[in-house]
Amino acid sequence: MKLLFLNSFYPPYVGGGAELILQRSVEGFQQRGHDVAVLVTGPEQGVRQETVNDVRVYRAGLKNFYWPLTQQRPGPLARFGWHFRDQYNSAMRAPLRQVLQQEKPDLVVCHNLSGWSVAAWDEIRASGVPIVQVLHDMYLLCPKNTLFKKGQSCQKLCGSCAALRRPHAEQSAKVDAVVGVSRYLLDTIVNKGYFGGVPRQVIHNASLIAGSNAETATPSPDGVVRFGYMGTLSENKGVGWLIEQFQRLSLNATLTIAGKGQLDYETQLKAMADPQKVSFVGYQKPEAFYQNIDVFVAPSLWAEPFGMVAVEACAFQKPVIASRMGGLPEIVRDGVNGLLCNPDDRDSLGRALQCLHDDAELRKRLSLLSRTAVADLLSMDTMLDQYLALFEDVLGKAQHGSAKQLHVPHTQLSN
Numbered sequence: 001m002k003l004l005f006l007n008s009f010y011p012p013y014v015g016g017g018a019e020l021i022l023q024r025s026v027e028g029f030q031q032r033g034h035d036v037a038v039l040v041t042g043p044e045q046g047v048r049q050e051t052v053n054d055v056r057v058y059r060a061g062l063k064n065f066y067w068p069l070t071q072q073r074p075g076p077l078a079r080f081g082w083h084f085r086d087q088y089n090s091a092m093r094a095p096l097r098q099v100l101q102q103e104k105p106d107l108v109v110c111h112n113l114s115g116w117s118v119a120a121w122d123e124i125r126a127s128g129v130p131i132v133q134v135l136h137d138m139y140l141l142c143p144k145n146t147l148f149k150k151g152q153s154c155q156k157l158c159g160s161c162a163a164l165r166r167p168h169a170e171q172s173a174k175v176d177a178v179v180g181v182s183r184y185l186l187d188t189i190v191n192k193g194y195f196g197g198v199p200r201q202v203i204h205n206a207s208l209i210a211g212s213n214a215e216t217a218t219p220s221p222d223g224v225v226r227f228g229y230m231g232t233l234s235e236n237k238g239v240g241w242l243i244e245q246f247q248r249l250s251l252n253a254t255l256t257i258a259g260k261g262q263l264d265y266e267t268q269l270k271a272m273a274d275p276q277k278v279s280f281v282g283y284q285k286p287e288a289f290y291q292n293i294d295v296f297v298a299p300s301l302w303a304e305p306f307g308m309v310a311v312e313a314c315a316f317q318k319p320v321i322a323s324r325m326g327g328l329p330e331i332v333r334d335g336v337n338g339l340l341c342n343p344d345d346r347d348s349l350g351r352a353l354q355c356l357h358d359d360a361e362l363r364k365r366l367s368l369l370s371r372t373a374v375a376d377l378l379s380m381d382t383m384l385d386q387y388l389a390l391f392e393d394v395l396g397k398a399q400h401g402s403a404k405q406l407h408v409p410h411t412q413l414s415n
Contacts, residue, residue: 233261
């Protein structure tokens with residue numbers, strides 16, 4: 001099978017977990033004998049080909065107002081202009097056409113479309129190649145990908161989102177199958193009128209790391225309970241909420257925050273944190289980070305599409321405190337492998353922190369169950385099998401001119 005994967009970025013340019021899971025998937029398909037290539041946007045004009053871990057990678061210069069992977073936040077006018085052009089960026093059809101003609105794939109697997117816009121669907125459809133769309137975020141509903149505004153998750157589309165996404169639902173019917181990385185994400189987008197008549201499937205992302213046993217972790221000194229957060233430092237991730245709730249409690253505990261964000265927001269977070277108890281450690285390798293914490297916290301204020309960091313924490317046998325938002329409850333089950341809190345009840349996070357601080361037996365029980373609870377999400381082979389079965393179905397039906405009528409089962413996370 002000859003496969004072309006389309007995404008916004010690809011390592012070493014990484015905007016989030018989607019790029020990492022894509023890289024592992026693409027390399028996995030290649031190891032199984034499939035002919036794979038990747039097409040992404042790049043900071044330099046023209047189409048440049050390179051090899052990343054033996055995979056052909058094309059980087060097409062982004063034809064928009066700025067390159068988005070920067071810690072410096074562009075001004076509001078530049079951001080609006082970028083999103084306005086990204087409604088339907090016809091200028092990005094030419095490099096896509098060039099790579100389609102060069103690669104001649106059997107199937108195109110679209111991941112994040114930011115930068116390419118839904119114009120990519122028209123170009124691929126014009127080439128006669130079937131399309132599988134994989135949803136990682138809320139891009140099709142919200143130009144910022146998050147459905148998050150003024151400190152909370154949006155319950156409905158605001159005027160600007162509705163205006164900038166007006167033709168997208170109709171356009172989405174052009175794909176041959178759609179995959180959501182969580183049940184929540186797929187249902188949310190479909191319920192807004194997207195992918196009418198298109199076969200749908202949930203395929204959860206598989207963990208990028210194997211994890212380790214809790215017994216190998218470095219014990220905390222003097223009974224100090226070590227809470228930790230790893231991820232992007234941004235408002236929607238709830239890092240500020242976590243610091244606020246942690247510091248209002250009298251705990252014999254520390255909080256370690258790993259990750260990076262835009263410089264102005266990082267500065268804001270560090271200004272509100274007590275350096276005696278809260279430490280910012282920048283990028284960390286998961287093995288090192290989880291070795292030195294007892295409880296992981298995923299305090300998202302937005303509806304997290306999936307929440308791979310929660311899976312990875314469980315893989316390292318760490319109990320997880322997570323928001324009851326988006327796809328996180330598909331990973332963290334209250335009282336089984338962690339505790340759930342609700343951003344609408346600001347103090348619910350503090351109560352969860354206090355509970356796991358005070359109850360060592362509960363921490364131990366949740367820790368022992370955490371890895372088992374996500375066992376289905378720790379196999380890359382299982383995820384690749386599900387994708388390949390879908391690709392084969394799409395290609396088989398496309399060859400008979402009826403790709404839209406194929407039956408695809410909904411994959412559920414086992415309990």
